Amino acid sequence: MKVKNICCIGAGYVGSPTMAVVAKQCPYIKITIVDINESRIAAWNSTDLNKLPVFEPGLDGIVKEVRGRNLFFSTNVDKAIDEADMIFISVNTPTKTYGKGKGMAADLKYIELCARQIAKVAKQDKIVVEKSTLPVRTASAIKSILDNTGNGVQFQILSNPEFLAEGTAVQDLLKPDRVLIGGDTSSKEGELAMKALVDIYANWISKERILTTNVWSSELSKLTANAFLAQRVSSINAMSEICEKTGADVKEVSKAIGMDSRIGPKFLNASVGFGGSCFQKDILNLVYIAKSYGLNEVADYWEQVILMNEHQKNRFSDNIVSTLYNTVSGKKITFLGWAFKKDTNDTRESAAIKVADNLLNEQAQVSVYDPKVPEERIYTDLDYLNTRSSDENKSLLTINNDPYKACKDSHAIAILTEWDEFKNYDWKSIYKNMQKPAFVFDGRGLLNKEELKEIGFIYYNIGTGN
Numbered sequence: 001m002k003v004k005n006i007c008c009i010g011a012g013y014v015g016s017p018t019m020a021v022v023a024k025q026c027p028y029i030k031i032t033i034v035d036i037n038e039s040r041i042a043a044w045n046s047t048d049l050n051k052l053p054v055f056e057p058g059l060d061g062i063v064k065e066v067r068g069r070n071l072f073f074s075t076n077v078d079k080a081i082d083e084a085d086m087i088f089i090s091v092n093t094p095t096k097t098y099g100k101g102k103g104m105a106a107d108l109k110y111i112e113l114c115a116r117q118i119a120k121v122a123k124q125d126k127i128v129v130e131k132s133t134l135p136v137r138t139a140s141a142i143k144s145i146l147d148n149t150g151n152g153v154q155f156q157i158l159s160n161p162e163f164l165a166e167g168t169a170v171q172d173l174l175k176p177d178r179v180l181i182g183g184d185t186s187s188k189e190g191e192l193a194m195k196a197l198v199d200i201y202a203n204w205i206s207k208e209r210i211l212t213t214n215v216w217s218s219e220l221s222k223l224t225a226n227a228f229l230a231q232r233v234s235s236i237n238a239m240s241e242i243c244e245k246t247g248a249d250v251k252e253v254s255k256a257i258g259m260d261s262r263i264g265p266k267f268l269n270a271s272v273g274f275g276g277s278c279f280q281k282d283i284l285n286l287v288y289i290a291k292s293y294g295l296n297e298v299a300d301y302w303e304q305v306i307l308m309n310e311h312q313k314n315r316f317s318d319n320i321v322s323t324l325y326n327t328v329s330g331k332k333i334t335f336l337g338w339a340f341k342k343d344t345n346d347t348r349e350s351a352a353i354k355v356a357d358n359l360l361n362e363q364a365q366v367s368v369y370d371p372k373v374p375e376e377r378i379y380t381d382l383d384y385l386n387t388r389s390s391d392e393n394k395s396l397l398t399i400n401n402d403p404y405k406a407c408k409d410s411h412a413i414a415i416l417t418e419w420d421e422f423k424n425y426d427w428k429s430i431y432k433n434m435q436k437p438a439f440v441f442d443g444r445g446l447l448n449k450e451e452l453k454e455i456g457f458i459y460y461n462i463g464t465g466n
């Protein structure tokens with residue numbers, strides 16, 4: 001079967017870049033991305049490419065090329081489902097905030113709504129692809145809903161988790177390390193459905209990189225990959241604290257261990273803590289799954305990755321307070337960066353949020369500059385914590401579109417995101433306009449320590465003694 005019409009439910013950070021790249025590489029497939037969020041769809045349809053809801057290097061060019069050709073954004077979910085041969089579900093699967101599994105399990109209500117809607121609308125056989133990250137065995141729940149509430153048509157469920165990282169999404173999609181497709185390997189229909197999806201990717205990805213497995217292995221591999229990646233960050237962050245106490249330098253340690261080909265050099269940058277919408281959520285989900293099978297030691301093992309990450313964020317803000325003579329009350333502290341990593345406007349679970357909250361508890365005046373994150377997003381992130389009223393957050397935290405103004409008169413600068421532009425600032429002029437002594441707390445090991453010290457800054461880096 002050759003797929004000619006795709007519907008993708010969910011126009012977020014995954015659905016839209018992924019489908020834009022599929023549309024670019026497969027001009028013969030008509031793709032409609034649908035979402036219930038009208039303003040998000042309107043923004044994807046905006047003629048001003050700077051207004052696209054997701055900032056990703058290279059994405060605007062691709063959207064310009066394919067939008068209106070074979071890629072469409074719409075709120076008409078039923079129509080797109082009806083017309084499609086293959087439907088990708090790429091909706092959010094956040095941590096549950098209520099009921100059983102609160103704070104740990106994945107909330108699958110959006111997934112279930114999609115399944116019920118597909119079942120209601122579909123009048124011909126469809127292949128349904130799980131693109132969202134899901135707990136292992138979710139495919140059986142989706143299948144049960146589709147088979148029991150559908151119109152008697154046949155559904156094949158595939159798992160096709162996404163491994164793109166934000167900030168490099170386009171490159172990751174064009175040249176993935178691998179594509180993973182899980183399906184029903186025991187039936188002819190299952191094999192055919194998998195082949196239909198393999199054939200789409202094979203338009204630009206070599207067959208050796210397209211891996212097919214049973215559906216449970218595919219679902220679990222996604223959670224496993226994120227757990228391993230996050231574990232590496234927590235591991236190097238744990239070493240960073242030992243480095244600070246012993247005079248070792250975490251960058252040198254990373255380099256030394258990374259040259260061992262069994263360890264490898266990537267993902268060994270010590271930081272203020274990992275953020276992003278998925279690492280924490282997916283590990284919590286894994287911990288919940290382990291606990292639900294009574295595997296308490298397994299659950300505790302993975303939970304430690306999150307606990308270490310919390311510790312890293314707290315110890316960063318604690319260090320700011322203790323270094324500034326044990327009080328930051330009324331002192332201006334400037335945050336350079338709010339996004340959870342560079343080259344994205346995404347702030348979900350960004351370390352900056354927790355660090356800001358801790359400092360605001362100490363009555364600091366926090367001033368924020370981020371090149372891509374809009375002002376209202378920053379306040380929404382803080383308000384979501386419910387630590388203090390929205391008015392209080394607004395009075396304690398200010399946002400500035402000019403980094404030099406953001407830094408003026410501050411006692412300390414904290415680097416929360418590794419945006420490249422921070423390296424090229426005129427640090428002499430920033431120093432001149434700050435309170436003295438002027439401190440820099442580099443949560444990303446981004447700046448040139450010697451240069452800053454030469455200017456007069458007192459400079460703290462994660463993972464090096466002073």
Ligand SMILES: NC(=O)C1=CN([C@@H]2O[C@H](COP(=O)(O)OP(=O)(O)OC[C@H]3O[C@@H](n4cnc5c(N)ncnc54)[C@H](O)[C@@H]3O)[C@@H](O)[C@H]2O)C=CC1
Nearest residue numbers: 010011012013014035036037090091092093110132133162
């Ligand atoms: N953000 C990332 O880098 C990655 C995310 N993932 C996974 O992909 C999934 C989606 O993540 P994001 O794109 O970041 O989420 P997102 O929150 O940016 O986008 C999800 C979209 O789905 C829409 N939606 C929810 N229910 C709907 C429904 N019933 N009908 C139509 N639209 C609906 C929402 O309005 C939202 O716009 C999650 O499971 C996530 O774990 C996987 C790999 C990378």
Ligand SMILES: O=C(O)[C@H]1O[C@H](OP(=O)(O)OP(=O)(O)OC[C@H]2O[C@@H](n3ccc(=O)[nH]c3=O)[C@H](O)[C@@H]2O)[C@H](O)[C@@H](O)[C@@H]1O
Nearest residue numbers: 162163164165166233267268269271274275276278340341
């Ligand atoms: O499922 C997902 O959502 C995605 O999660 C991560 O991608 P992402 O969160 O976009 O970004 P990463 O580059 O993995 O960074 C995550 C966090 O770890 C931090 N990090 C990363 C690497 C490192 O060495 N040190 C470090 O602190 C980053 O600053 C960031 O806050 C994975 O890398 C993707 O493969 C996966 O698809």
